[in-house]
Amino acid sequence: MSPSTLIMGKPITKLTSDLRKQTYAFLEKLTEDDSSPGLHIEPIKNSRDSRVRTGRVSLQYRAVLFRLDGPTHPAYVFVGVWNHDDAIVRAQKSELTVNPVNGVSEIHFLDVDPQPAVDVKKPLVEAAPARSSAPTILGYTTAELRDFGLDGDLAARAARATSDDEILDLAEHAVEWQGLALLDLSAGTPPEVVREKLGLDRPVDAPGGEVTDTTILRGFEHPAAKLTYTFIEDNDELRRAIEQEDFGAWRVFLHPEQRRYATQATSGSFRLTGGAGTGKTVVLLHRADDLAHRRGGRILLTTFTTNLAGELSRGLRQLAPDVTQTPALHQEGVFVSGIDALASAVIKSAGGRILGARKTVLGAEDGGLGRRTNTVEAWQSAVAAAGTDLPLPLQSVAFLDAEYAEVILPHRLIDLAGYLKVRRPGRGVRLNRGERTAVWRVIESYRLSSRAAGSIDFREAAAIAAAYLDSEAETGHRRLFDHVLVDEGQDLSPPHWLLIRSLAAVGPDDVFIAEDSHQRIYGRRITLKQFGIAVVGRSRRLTLNYRTTAEILDFAMRVLEPGAYRDLDDEIEKSSDYRSARGGPAVGLRPCASLTEELATAAEQVRTWTTEAGLSDQPLESIAILVRDQYNRDRVVTGLAERGVTVRSIDREGTVGGAPVVMTMHRAKGMEFRDVLLFGIGADSIPRGFSEYEYSESEVSDALLRERSLLYVAATRARDQLVITWAKQSSPLLPASA
Ligand SMILES: Nc1ncnc2c1ncn2[C@@H]1O[C@H](COP(=O)(O)OP(=O)(O)OP(=O)(O)O)[C@@H](O)[C@H]1O
Numbered sequence: 001m002s003p004s005t006l007i008m009g010k011p012i013t014k015l016t017s018d019l020r021k022q023t024y025a026f027l028e029k030l031t032e033d034d035s036s037p038g039l040h041i042e043p044i045k046n047s048r049d050s051r052v053r054t055g056r057v058s059l060q061y062r063a064v065l066f067r068l069d070g071p072t073h074p075a076y077v078f079v080g081v082w083n084h085d086d087a088i089v090r091a092q093k094s095e096l097t098v099n100p101v102n103g104v105s106e107i108h109f110l111d112v113d114p115q116p117a118v119d120v121k122k123p124l125v126e127a128a129p130a131r132s133s134a135p136t137i138l139g140y141t142t143a144e145l146r147d148f149g150l151d152g153d154l155a156a157r158a159a160r161a162t163s164d165d166e167i168l169d170l171a172e173h174a175v176e177w178q179g180l181a182l183l184d185l186s187a188g189t190p191p192e193v194v195r196e197k198l199g200l201d202r203p204v205d206a207p208g209g210e211v212t213d214t215t216i217l218r219g220f221e222h223p224a225a226k227l228t229y230t231f232i233e234d235n236d237e238l239r240r241a242i243e244q245e246d247f248g249a250w251r252v253f254l255h256p257e258q259r260r261y262a263t264q265a266t267s268g269s270f271r272l273t274g275g276a277g278t279g280k281t282v283v284l285l286h287r288a289d290d291l292a293h294r295r296g297g298r299i300l301l302t303t304f305t306t307n308l309a310g311e312l313s314r315g316l317r318q319l320a321p322d323v324t325q326t327p328a329l330h331q332e333g334v335f336v337s338g339i340d341a342l343a344s345a346v347i348k349s350a351g352g353r354i355l356g357a358r359k360t361v362l363g364a365e366d367g368g369l370g371r372r373t374n375t376v377e378a379w380q381s382a383v384a385a386a387g388t389d390l391p392l393p394l395q396s397v398a399f400l401d402a403e404y405a406e407v408i409l410p411h412r413l414i415d416l417a418g419y420l421k422v423r424r425p426g427r428g429v430r431l432n433r434g435e436r437t438a439v440w441r442v443i444e445s446y447r448l449s450s451r452a453a454g455s456i457d458f459r460e461a462a463a464i465a466a467a468y469l470d471s472e473a474e475t476g477h478r479r480l481f482d483h484v485l486v487d488e489g490q491d492l493s494p495p496h497w498l499l500i501r502s503l504a505a506v507g508p509d510d511v512f513i514a515e516d517s518h519q520r521i522y523g524r525r526i527t528l529k530q531f532g533i534a535v536v537g538r539s540r541r542l543t544l545n546y547r548t549t550a551e552i553l554d555f556a557m558r559v560l561e562p563g564a565y566r567d568l569d570d571e572i573e574k575s576s577d578y579r580s581a582r583g584g585p586a587v588g589l590r591p592c593a594s595l596t597e598e599l600a601t602a603a604e605q606v607r608t609w610t611t612e613a614g615l616s617d618q619p620l621e622s623i624a625i626l627v628r629d630q631y632n633r634d635r636v637v638t639g640l641a642e643r644g645v646t647v648r649s650i651d652r653e654g655t656v657g658g659a660p661v662v663m664t665m666h667r668a669k670g671m672e673f674r675d676v677l678l679f680g681i682g683a684d685s686i687p688r689g690f691s692e693y694e695y696s697e698s699e700v701s702d703a704l705l706r707e708r709s710l711l712y713v714a715a716t717r718a719r720d721q722l723v724i725t726w727a728k729q730s731s732p733l734l735p736a737s738a
Helices: 017-032 084-093 142-148 152-160 164-173 176-186 191-197 213-219 235-243 246-251 256-263 280-294 306-319 339-362 375-386 397-408 416-421 433-453 458-474 494-503 550-560 595-615 630-642 697-715
Strands: 005-009 052-056 061-069 074-083 094-098 105-109 229-232 270-274 298-303 333-338 483-486 511-515 539-542 588-592 623-627 661-664 673-678 718-727
Touching: 005 017, 005 235, 017 052, 017 061, 017 074, 017 235, 052 084, 061 084, 061 094, 061 213, 074 084, 084 094, 094 213, 105 213, 142 152, 142 176, 142 191, 152 164, 152 176, 164 176, 176 191, 229 235, 235 246, 246 306, 256 280, 256 539, 270 280, 280 298, 280 306, 280 333, 280 483, 280 511, 298 306, 298 339, 306 333, 306 339, 333 339, 339 458, 339 494, 375 397, 375 433, 397 433, 397 494, 397 697, 416 433, 458 494, 483 494, 550 697, 550 718, 588 595, 595 623, 595 630, 595 673, 595 718, 623 630, 630 661, 673 697, 697 718
Parallel strands: 005 074, 270 511, 270 539, 298 333, 298 483, 483 511, 588 718, 623 661, 623 673, 673 718
Antiparallel strands: 005 229, 052 061, 061 074, 094 105
């Protein structure tokens, strides 16, 4: 009996569930003993590569594999499963080799019908587009591209390409790392940076050496090979690799950059930025898994809302079922929680000791901590109660709320004297002494009425929890967590950051933050260093969009273009170098003359997508209609029902299967769908009127950025198709063309 190592690639063909089971059984047997008679592992006559084998999965189906001699036992590279005759042809024309420039292992299929798969090379016979006089766009010669490691044919075609579409098409059909390198080069990324991103600056072996089974096996260990191939360690992993559809690839195949950020130890806090769909959440989940296995201890995985935390928890369970997700604080394992729920849990766990922290933050020990204030109503009553010597613009809920969260709570101000002295950089509006006094009167009134009602607001809860944890640490208690992982960092408010800082001691691997300033749809920009989170020199960016097609990404980036975005490190956020390796249909822009026509257009579109979903076995809840507000959400549900289309409205609860969903753009944050319809994108609905921000120009421009971001977030929820409808006048935030 001779056990064998198994290496699997991303699936090239889609398997039915029966065939998947048979393939699993075949591969399980192969790893136990490759000489089992039932496997029929056989070489193929007239094959390009003597290592190629086929194996018997069922009467009708054969697996195509490569056999390599490993140091102690054989290794098999599983290519895929085909009908008997197709498998023979595929086996004959497949070749396993290492890249002569960097030693990365690659499989090439020559003269085989191109499949819509990541690592299938276009046949030579389809060859060069007719010579055209249009200028080439890449700016590299064939020889330069070959020196970079691109295959000869790909290099020649790329050097001749005259449009981005041509490059995208070549990239889609190339060996995966080569396609990604090509996209980066075509976007102007310097070759040495592309090499570093893909780990090619660290070749496996000296280039140009002899290709042996040993060098091929080593080449599969290279980060660029791991984009596409994985070593299967045990049967659980085998099951996951076989059962994964497209949606599950993130669990197994990471981009070299993603892998680096998921696994590398950091000397302090770390910030990972990246546009929508670049896999920030995927990195966080892998990092949680890696920390749990490598370092152990108490790990926090947190995000903006409880709904998103639920998604993180589910994702971690899928990725790492063996990692303990603890339901309680103070325990080893991963604690997954929305940031506000975490603040509440800290307050609850503190018992009577929380009162000191309440006093530190709010100036009084008494008053409830369990209920949450309705802030809008509370500010309005506080303004009314405090009298009107405050200039009108400063009476706005938006101003008061921001002043409270950005100045008063972070500085733990509890009296007028403190407020008169405090510096308020970045607030965009100067206040003289009289104005500060008037504002403070409103704050006092706000605090008094919440105290009487026995409630605190969410920001107060975070600030109190932080003050409590800081005081515990000062008296020698351990911080609550060893490692803190934060998703959707761009939307956290200053009190949230106080809380994050207070959760883990400053040191290696303490706080890891994923954020995208382009997706800030709540609050205002802040910088991390003011909360003691130092990420200078430990800040990196992901640029490859795994979610959306190039067409949707391009459209979404044009929504953002006129805005100036700054990240949590106060750097201007570039939007030009994001790219997708996948093409698809153009974004559909559907102007309508009236609401009635818009509803009819939406109904027709959802009907079409529902039919397509049925044909391709996709769940109906992968179709979403996103709207600006709840009013429109309800209007769409009713309007579509009247036209015979059933859709489900989603509010706080999670998505239930069985029907297309309708939700607000805010609710869709962090989610993704196959098809997305943005409904009601008219001039009167987005951007919103900014009367509440009229106290400061910078607030108005910030609010406008948030509106752009909201549209960007909504558009980038779509994986494959995006359609936008409006009645009468279109939103000025929409790019002029798709
Ligand atoms: N290495 C990968 N292989 C395959 N799919 C991936 C990979 N990384 C990410 N994805 C997929 O891309 C999509 C987006 O990933 P993810 O949600 O982590 O991105 P994000 O940057 O957090 O997005 P957003 O900021 O828009 O919420 C998901 O469907 C995820 O499964």
